[in-house]
Amino acid sequence: SQQGEEDPQALSIQEGENATMNCSYKTSINNLQWYRQNSGRGLVHLILIRSNEREKHSGRLRVTLDTSKKSSSLLITASRAADTASYFCATDPGSGSRLTFGEGTQLTVNP
Amino acid sequence: AAGVIQSPRHLIKEKRETATLKCYPIPRHDTVYWYQQGPGQDPQFLISFYEKMQSDKGSIPDRFSAQQFSDYHSELNMSSLELGDSALYFCASSWKGALYNEQFFGPGTRLTVL
Numbered sequence: 001s002q003q004g005e006e007d008p009q010a011l012s013i014q015e016g017e018n019a020t021m022n023c024s025y026k027t028s029i030n031n032l033q034w035y036r037q038n039s040g041r042g043l044v045h046l047i048l049i050r051s052n053e054r055e056k057h058s059g060r061l062r063v064t065l066d067t068s069k070k071s072s073s074l075l076i077t078a079s080r081a082a083d084t085a086s087y088f089c090a091t092d093p094g095s096g097s098r099l100t101f102g103e104g105t106q107l108t109v110n111p
Numbered sequence: 112a113a114g115v116i117q118s119p120r121h122l123i124k125e126k127r128e129t130a131t132l133k134c135y136p137i138p139r140h141d142t143v144y145w146y147q148q149g150p151g152q153d154p155q156f157l158i159s160f161y162e163k164m165q166s167d168k169g170s171i172p173d174r175f176s177a178q179q180f181s182d183y184h185s186e187l188n189m190s191s192l193e194l195g196d197s198a199l200y201f202c203a204s205s206w207k208g209a210l211y212n213e214q215f216f217g218p219g220t221r222l223t224v225l
Contacts, residue, residue, distance in 0.1 A: 031211050043154065043201060043216040050211065088153055092212045098144065098156040098167055099203075099214060 006089060006102040014110050019076045021105040023089030024069075030094045032065055032072050037086045037104075046074075046087075081111045113137055115217035117202050123223045124192050132187040132220045136204030142166065143185040144214060145177060148199040160185055161207060192224045 006023045013019055025032070034046040049056045049065045049072065056063045062075040076083055086106050090099040116135040124130050136143050142161045146154040156169035160179035171177075174192075179185045189196060199221050203214040 033213070035216075040199065040221070042218040043203075045213060045215065048211055048213055094212070097212060098159060098169060099146075099154075099212075100156070101153040103153050 006087075006105050008105060009103065010106045010108070012108040012110065013079060015079060015081055017079055017109075019079050019083070019107055019109070021074045021087050021089075021107070023072045023074070023102045025072075025089075025091045025100070025102070026070065027091070027093065029067070029091045030097075031092050032063075033090045033092060033099065034061075034063060034072075034074050035088045035090060035101075037088065039085075043088070076107075079107075079109045081109050083107060083109045115202055115204050115215055117200075117217035117220050119220060120218065121221050121223075123225065125225055126192060126194065128192050128224075130189045130192060130222060132189070132200050132202075132222070134185045134187070134202030134204075134217060136183050136185070136202075137215055140204035140206045140215070141183065142205045142207055143179055143183070144203040144205075145171075145185070145187050146201040146203065148201065148219075149195075150198070152198075154201060157187070189222075194224050197222060197224045 031050045033048045035043045047058045049063045060077045065072045086104045088104045089102040118133045144159040145157040148154040157171040159167045163179045174190050177187045199219045201219045203216045205214045
């Protein structure tokens with residue numbers, strides 16, 4: 001990826017544990033979005049956090065954004081086997097612009 | 112709710128052939144984006160259209176062209192296909208009047224070049 005980097009690249013945990021994925025970026029943003037992708041399938045939008053927000057929650061998801069460090073994290077609490085997927089962050093510089101994706105984290109949740 | 116529709120879902124072509132991928136955005140969305148995702152890679156932006164005009168261009172090869180039609184659907188035309196063109200091609204749509212640029216992705220077209 002030209003901009004976003006995610007770590008870890010792969011994460012394996014047990015059901016019930018929490019999973020944290022991190023994303024760093026290089027340019028200024030209007031918002032940052034997280035997507036989920038099951039193996040070789042479509043991208044599902046999870047959550048969008050605006051540049052003036054620091055934290056956002058949606059169900060078992062918690063996203064943080066630190067614009068001074070140009071980084072974001074996605075926390076999935078009480079993980080389930082069905083959460084197994086690749087997770088991508090994507091930065092958006094402004095309305096109507098292209099999204100720039102990070103390299104993704106492959107999450108495996110073992111039952 | 113209606114989603115982004117892409118066709119075909121799977122496509123197998125030989126080297127040097129041509130391919131046309133189609134995208135039907137969510138009703139009332141005026142912007143369409145194309146992304147390419149190679150095996151094990153993150154999606155890379157190719158090109159976008161707003162109100163039938165090209166609005167942005169990314170790493171799209173000269174062998175590829177695209178357009179958006181009066182009904183807002185878009186087509187990605189790929190010629191002289193190469194093995195390296197094998198990838199998932201996503202279309203996304205959004206509405207420019209929305210406060211934030213949430214892009215809704217289609218299921219993708221998996222192109223295999225043999």
